[in-house]
Amino acid sequence: MTIYLDNAATSFPKPPHSLERVFEALKKGVGTPGRGRHFTSKKANDAVQDIRKRIANFFGLFDDFRSVFTYSATDALNLAIKGFLRDGDHVIISGMEHNSVLRPLKGLERQGKITLDIAPCDEKGYLKMDEFLRCFKDNTRLVIISHASNVTGAVQPIEQIAAEVHKRDAFLLVDAAQTAGVLPIHMAEQNIDMLVYAGHKGLFGLQGTGGLLIGESVVGIKPWREGGTGFDSKSELQPLNWPEAFEAGTHNVPGILSLNEGLNFIEEAGIEKIAEREMEHLRYLWKKLKSNEYIKLYGPAPDEERVAVLSFTIEGWDTEDIGNILDQNYGISVRTGLHCAPLAHKTIGTYPNGTIRVSPGYFTTQEELKAFLKAIDNITSIKVGWY
Ligand SMILES: Cc1ncc(COP(=O)(O)O)c(C=O)c1O
Structure with a gap:
């Protein structure tokens, strides 16, 4: 063993009975949400919408249409980064970020679309606040910080960082891959503009789950993945309605059901x-x-x-x-x-x-x-x- x-x-392991409950639901038949008028599709759609709302509430986000399901934290970070940034933006990240933040940004930097600064952290992994503040420029639009490092476990002072970011009219994206389900997170109270979670770590969901929560302060984010949404099928271009615009392709329904079981466990324990x-x-x-x-x-x-x-x-x-x-x-x-x-x-x-x-x-x-x-x-x- x-x-x-x-x-x-x-x-x-995942919490006791959570996988069995997902398996039971699958055995009864789970359709494709938003893709049919029949019972199994509608039932799956209702479940996905309920869980979407539950996730939004769990993280202190009031509008559930701003709660987007993705296939991993990486997928959500790509959506946030590529969907939110515009040509000419300046971005600051910490010196502890994961490749799922660094690589999309380095790609955009190489293409000449954005500029990037990496704010240093100390040897434990905490952000050096003075040096971070010196990184800001007039065109700084986004700051991305890992809530907790996946290497040292250091937890960053998110509220303090949010206050500094907002003083300078920029937006804060928090990568909560290591903290979602482990530390309490409340987007409204902590002034987080966008939050990324992994469903398969502290939330006890299956692999292939994650999400992006888009705070009320954020408008104009563009879809990154395009394709079938079950809506507006005549349109040759990606529709703009949230959250469907961001969720092209069949949802990972078993994964989303497992997130619900994970939340049940977290709330009970x-x-x-x-x-x-x-x-x-x-x-x-x-x-x-x-x-x-x-x-x-x-x-x-x-x-x-x-x-x-x-x-x-x-x-x-x-x-x-x-x-x-x-x-x-x-x-x-x-x-x-x-x-x-x-x-x-x-x-x-x-x-x-x-x-x-x-x-x-x-x-x-x-x-x-x-x-x-x-x-x-x-x-x-x-x-x-x-x-
Ligand atoms: C801090 C951090 N960000 C992002 C990710 C990527 O998560 P996922 O594997 O769900 O894409 C991880 C995964 O280990 C992580 O630890």
């Missing part, structure tokens, strides 16, 4: 309880790993603003080798290397080898953590290349 400690990539349990795991791992003289830990200490994503390196060892040994000799899954976030590793000084990242989840047990720590102790007792 695998010990799964890679919840920052995708959460596993309580988001604070989920966060506390994950942080309990983090504190335990931090304390034990810190006492090993061959291990270097990265990121904020457990009592700082952070989530339970922990990066470390082992003296004398390649990170990928550790990943392979843990997998093959111990049946333990962790993620090693650059975690699709080379910027973050440059910031914390671990580029190009990266780190070993352990990310326990709500369902991780103390026994699993003990087995992981024992494996690490065994590995560090082997002295590679030492004489």
Whole structure:
């Protein structure tokens, strides 16, 4: 049996009975939302609209037509970036961003459409506020910040950043891939203009789920993916009605149903309880790993603003080798290397080898953590290349 400690990539296991309930719905027949007048299509459509509303409420967004389903956080980030930016805009991102933010922006920069500044972060991953403020220009229109880093777990002060962004008449897009379902997020109270979530991590949905929530401050965003929407089929051009304009193609209905189950679980368990349990795991791992003289830990200490994503390196060892040994000799899954976030590793000084990242989840047990720590102790007792 695998010990799964890679919840920052995708959460596993999913809550008890959630997959069974999705499977039961599929067995009864699930149609394509908005694509027919028959019962199964209408039923699927009603379910999708209810869950859309539920997601909007969950994140403090009042208009459900501004809650867009996508196939991943990456898909949502592409929509927000390519749909919102105009030629000549200047964009600021933090030095901890994921490639799903960096790559679309670098592409637009190469095409000469936008200019981009990367605001530095400290070695824990926190934004350096003074340097961030110095990045603003007259044409700065968008700031993109990861709520929590997928490498160090550092949580950025979103309200403070939002206040600075709005003082300068720009918009704030928050990448909540690592925090949705783990930290309370309220777009209206935190003054977030656009929010991206991954459905398959802290929200306990299936892979192939994510979304973009477009705040009331944002108008004029253009669809990125074009095609069939079930609406206005005579039109040769993508229709403009929200949210259908942004959701071309058949919805991932099983995934959306699984998001509903994920929300049921989060509301029953309580988001604070989920966060506390994950942080309990983090504190335990931090304390034990810190006492090993061959291990270097990265990121904020457990009592700082952070989530339970922990990066470390082992003296004398390649990170990928550790990943392979843990997998093959111990049946333990962790993620090693650059975690699709080379910027973050440059910031914390671990580029190009990266780190070993352990990310326990709500369902991780103390026994699993003990087995992981024992494996690490065994590995560090082997002295590679030492004489
Ligand atoms: C901070 C951050 N942003 C974006 C993504 C991309 O998420 P997805 O895999 O849903 O596209 C991830 C995934 O690991 C992430 O950690």
